[in-house]
Amino acid sequence: MLEIRSIAAIRGDHLLFEDLSFTVAEGEAVALTGRNGAGKTTLLRMIAGLTPLASGAVLWAGADALADPSAHHARLAYLGHQDAVKPGLTVSENLRHWTGGVRASRDARIQAALEQVDLLDLADIPARMLSAGQKRRLAIGRLCLRQAALWLLDEPVTGLDTASIARFGAMIARHRAEGGMVIAATHQDLPMAEGRSVRLS
Amino acid sequence: MMVIAARLLGREMRLSFRHGADSLAVLLFFVLAASLFPLGIGPEPALLGKIAPGAIWIAALLAALLPLDRLFGADYEDGSLDQLLLQGLPPALLALIKALSHWLFAGLPLVVMAMPVALMLNLPRSALAPLELSLVLGSMTLSLLGTTGAALVIGARRGGVLLPLLVLPLATPVLIFGTAAAGAAQTGVATRPALLLLGAFLCLAVILCPLAAGAAAKAAAE
Numbered sequence: 058m059l060e061i062r063s064i065a066a067i068r069g070d071h072l073l074f075e076d077l078s079f080t081v082a083e084g085e086a087v088a089l090t091g092r093n094g095a096g097k098t099t100l101l102r103m104i105a106g107l108t109p110l111a112s113g114a115v116l117w118a119g120a121d122a123l124a125d126p127s128a129h130h131a132r133l134a135y136l137g138h139q140d141a142v143k144p145g146l147t148v149s150e151n152l153r154h155w156t157g158g159v160r161a162s163r164d165a166r167i168q169a170a171l172e173q174v175d176l177l178d179l180a181d182i183p184a185r186m187l188s189a190g191q192k193r194r195l196a197i198g199r200l201c202l203r204q205a206a207l208w209l210l211d212e213p214v215t216g217l218d219t220a221s222i223a224r225f226g227a228m229i230a231r232h233r234a235e236g237g238m239v240i241a242a243t244h245q246d247l248p249m250a251e252g253r254s255v256r257l258s
Numbered sequence: 259m260m261v262i263a264a265r266l267l268g269r270e271m272r273l274s275f276r277h278g279a280d281s282l283a284v285l286l287f288f289v290l291a292a293s294l295f296p297l298g299i300g301p302e303p304a305l306l307g308k309i310a311p312g313a314i315w316i317a318a319l320l321a322a323l324l325p326l327d328r329l330f331g332a333d334y335e336d337g338s339l340d341q342l343l344l345q346g347l348p349p350a351l352l353a354l355i356k357a358l359s360h361w362l363f364a365g366l367p368l369v370v371m372a373m374p375v376a377l378m379l380n381l382p383r384s385a386l387a388p389l390e391l392s393l394v395l396g397s398m399t400l401s402l403l404g405t406t407g408a409a410l411v412i413g414a415r416r417g418g419v420l421l422p423l424l425v426l427p428l429a430t431p432v433l434i435f436g437t438a439a440a441g442a443a444q445t446g447v448a449t450r451p452a453l454l455l456l457g458a459f460l461c462l463a464v465i466l467c468p469l470a471a472g473a474a475a476k477a478a479a480e
Contacts, residue, residue: 127346130345130346141341143336150272154269155341157265
């Protein structure tokens with residue numbers, strides 16, 4: 058279980074939010090809402106361990122999650138609002154660098170990930186040929202490469218068409234059914250069944 | 259952890275191979291800059307032989323700066339830096355791998371290219387080996403210093419302009435002892451002290467630079 062305990066965020070000398078607490082249990086999804094600049098991205102980056110906390114704590118199964126960055130990073134997958142797609146590499150090469158293992162199992166995992174985001178037909182073309190929505194799908198495909206328990210999603214469906222959003226919804230449902238957790242910052246309605254929402258203000 | 263590090267090095271190398279023109283640009287810049295010296299100073303063989311170590315070193319130093327701008331810049335702009343930091347790799351190791359890839363695709367080609375350029379500038383045969391040795395040691399130190407500079411300017415608006423201002427002053431000791439090694443061979447003095455000092459710089463840089471660069475990259479991602 059992930060517990061956010063009374064954390065605060067400061068940008069410059071401006072207090073974004075303070076005393077924010079919530080928990081995410083296995084199989085649970087939380088949508089972060091709030092106006093532009095409310096600190097949704099900052100909160101996600103804090104949970105990921107990229108941005109230091111101004112105060113408070115992030116607890117994983119009761120222990121300080123950020124004390125051991127390597128272990129914390131191994132259990133989370135972060136989808137930022139940039140896609141981290143290298144235009145010079147092919148679609149499948151873009152995924153190859155984020156997954157290890159022996160060649161056969163790695164290739165199988167990449168194929169499965171591409172299938173989930175419906176990019177299998179484009180696996181061997183350079184990523185610079187992809188449209189914005191397709192690049193987004195490729196970034197989403199990175200989520201399925203690792204068995205990360207916690208998905209941190211920053212505006213995950215920006216640029217996606219309705220069919221892709223529905224497919225992404227199914228991915229999230231499957232992830233949750235396997236006991237995964239999701240925290241997503243969003244303005245749009247996410248295809249998440251029975252999710253809670255936390256409002257930043 | 260080593261598996262992730264090896265995978266990251268593979269990524270860096272694949273990206274550099276795809277952008278092979280970048281390495282080529284470094285080499286062409288090096289040759290062009292070095293060939294400006296005979297044009298500017300005059301083609302007298304004895305004079306050229308005398309300034310050859312310095313000319314080669316200065317040209318190599320400037321050429322090695324060229325790809326630094328993109329070393330972290332590209333990853334920062336497209337969001338890859340976040341993903342790299344979330345791989346479970348210590349930032350210092352990430353920086354060390356970046357420095358290694360810079361050396362493999364800029365430093366090492368420069369060391370090789372220095373041989374024909376030394377011939378062009380009439381460097382005495384006896385000074386070639388010390389010059390090459392000093393370039394191997396010095397270029398590794400430059401890659402490490404350059405990586406630190408590149409990490410410090412991540413996200414800066416005019417990072418490409420700022421970088422040489424940061425790195426060049428730090429690189430002066432390397433330049434001084436690099437040219438001293440080859441110069442000593444020309445005048446018949448022992449080259450060993452200068453090379454040993456270059457080795458000492460490398461030892462210091464390989465420990466300190468990744469730590470500084472890693473911390474800077476992590477701070478930039480905040």
